Amino acid sequence: MWYNAMQCLNEIAFVIIVKFVGNTLSYITKIHKGGDCMLIRDVMDIMEPLQGYFLCGHEGNEREVTCVEVMEVPNLEDWVEKGTLVLTTFYSVKASPISQLQLIKILIEKNAAGLIVKLGRFISELPKEAIELAQKFQFPIIILPSNIPYIQVLSPIYKKLNVTNGKLMEPFSTNLPETVEQLLNELYENYGIVSYVENPEGKLLAIGHYAINDTWRNNNLLFSRHLQQDTFYDEFLYQEEVFIADKENLNRFVAPLFYKGHLYGVFHFTYRSKKQRDILTFDLMSEYIKKFQLTLLNELLALQNDLLYNRVELKELYEHQYELNHIILLHIEGPEEIYTMKHNFFIDYSLFVFKHLRLVLQSLPASKNIYFLQHPEQTCILLSFQNATTDSVIQKQLEAALMDSYIRHYVMAIGTPFKTMTELESQLDHVIKIMPIGRKLYPNERVFSYNRLGIYKFLISLSNHEQVLQYVDKILGPLDKVLLHTLEVYLSQNGNASKTAKLLYVNRRTVTLRLKKIQELCQVDLQDSESIFILNFCLKIKDIH
Structure with missing residues (x-):
């Protein structure tokens, strides 16, 4: 069965701010302040025009805000930190005043900046004990009217915290391409050098728009592994500085990429002739290594910010049960080995999937909005269209777009059109059942639609009884x-x-x-x-x- 849709919508992703220090990279998750100090009173300047107001703890209006979180899951101990401003509807604890009180206790103990609560959707009031506790410790609790979307609060807070439209502030965005693929294309177009980056397991993270076929790698599929049984990457594991190794027997230079002494990637500069080898000077490769790391971080920031906005908007759609024109759900599955990749504390691999899926879906001519519902083991996408369409039309468009992408080894199932978010739960369950049937009936295809399932269409309906x-x-x-x-x-x-x-x-x-x-x-x-x-x-x- 599909995991609870609200849980999915509440698992909000957060932005990454980075700095480059020498040859090492430093970053922190969540949306953190950049320049001027932000206080709770600055938050109230944003809230008051939206009819927001202090419920209690107004004496704490000088508390400093260092980051902002939109969260509904109750395990605050795992992520909240000093200076965190939390936005919530208390969905996960809506039926338990004791749990609501406990959450506020944790925020106070963790020295969080404050709490913004949306009343009316899931709870109508906070427990009296919680209000008294917050007042005692001068902990600000601010009420946001239920009709105000989170995004109207988040956008001005992001700007104050020096995050604008998902881009790093100067100097990080200066003279850098928007994507790592563009950077690698630049190296190819200027010098004819084929390059790519793999993770420590030898799985592909980034490559330009060119074919590749050498003794190490013969495809450009996202997260695909290189051809060699053994790897020389182990010799890089305990290094702490960037260096460039000459692997002449493989016709390449390789450079490990580190974060705090931990290997997170290996940059391959390949060459096919002595002329190309001579082009790859230490200075040139060092320049592209530095540019790659900055571009990667810039791009991760943009992707995280885009994903945050995407999920906040989807959450609003779900909470208010808005009606869209024409909605179709997609269920996405990657190769099985993708789900067993070792966790990398520096890079969220799901962002790479998000990036390439979005590129595929943006190529659909009639699509209006794209919303991602992500889970560690399931990915579903909600597409809305300006005009009526059919799953057979979408199937043809998706097949073409998928085959021209870095994720053409992925498989997609297309649900049936619907119009209101009230149908989301049943439609999620419905589209997930299409995938195994499609794989069974059409093992050589990558996109399956409901209307091609024959008698299985009726069996899917019966399976819910x-x-x-x-x-x-x-x-x-x-x-x-x-x-x-x-x-x-x-x-x-x-x-x-x-x-x-x-x-x-x-x-x-x-x-x-x-x-x-x-x-x-x-x-x-x-x-x-x-x-x-x-x-x-x-x-x-x-x-x-």
Whole structure:
């Protein structure tokens, strides 16, 4: 089943501010102040025109604000810090005044800057004890009217905290390309040098718009691994300074990229001739290494900020149940190994996925808005269109855009059009069920649409009925995994026990004994066409659900 949609909308991403010190990089997550000091009274200057007001703790209006968080999950201990200004609707603890009080206690203990609460949507008032506690410690609690979108508060706060439109303030944005791909293209166009960057596992992070085929790597797919069984990256692990290694046997120079002494990437400068090798001077490569790191950080900042705005806007749509023109959900899956990549504390790999998915979706001619619903194991995208469209039209457009991208190894499922956000939960469940069926019916395709599922369209609808699920459990529940798999293979081979035995790598007698056991447990006759129909039906429903 799909995870709770509100949880998804509440998992807000945050901006990264960075600085470059010598050859090392320093950064912090969340939206942090850059220049002038911001105080709670400055926040009130923003809030008052929006009819915001102090509920209590106005004596704390000189508290300093160093970062801002939009958060609904209750585990404040994990992320809140001194100077944090928290915006919330108290959704996750709406039914528990005790938990609301506990959250405010944690904010006070952590010396947070203050709390902005949206009353009216999920709670109508704060517990009396919470207000008294905040007043005692002069902890500001500010009320935001429920009809005011978060973005109207966040935008001016970001500007005050020196974050503007997702760009780093000067000097970081000076003479830098917008993306790392543009930087690598510049190196290729100016000098004919093919270059790319991999993570410590040897998986591709960035490459320009050119083909690649050498002894180390032969494709440009995002997060694809290089060709070599072994890697020389281990020799870089404990370095703390940028240096450039000559790997002449591989026709390249390589430079490890560090954050606080930890390796997060390796820059490859390849060459095909002595002339190209001579072009790659230490100064030239050092310049591009520095530019890459600054451009990467600039881009991460922009992506984080874009994702934040995207999710805040989606949250507002969900809370107020706005009606859009035409909405279609996409379910996205990458190769399985992507979900097992080692965590990198410096780079959020999901931002690279967000970036390339957005490029693919922005190429759709009729799309109006794109909203991302992300989860560690699931990614869904909500598309709204100005005019009516069909999933078959979108499928053709997506197939073309996907094949021209760095994520053409990804797979997408397209749901059916709908109009209101009240349908979001059911539509999420619906689109996720399309993916496994599409993979099964069309194993060589990358985009699946609901209208091409044939009879499975009706099975998806039936799989949501409790009575149907109870019936399936009654029929198949007695079978263990071995018997269930045997039944699946037997039916797929049209009841041929010999072929079943061959596929299961067992003798025919073993299959016969298993089939006899299945008939006894399920109380069916495998020679009866009605029983075969029932078993096939139950297996398909189980497969979908």
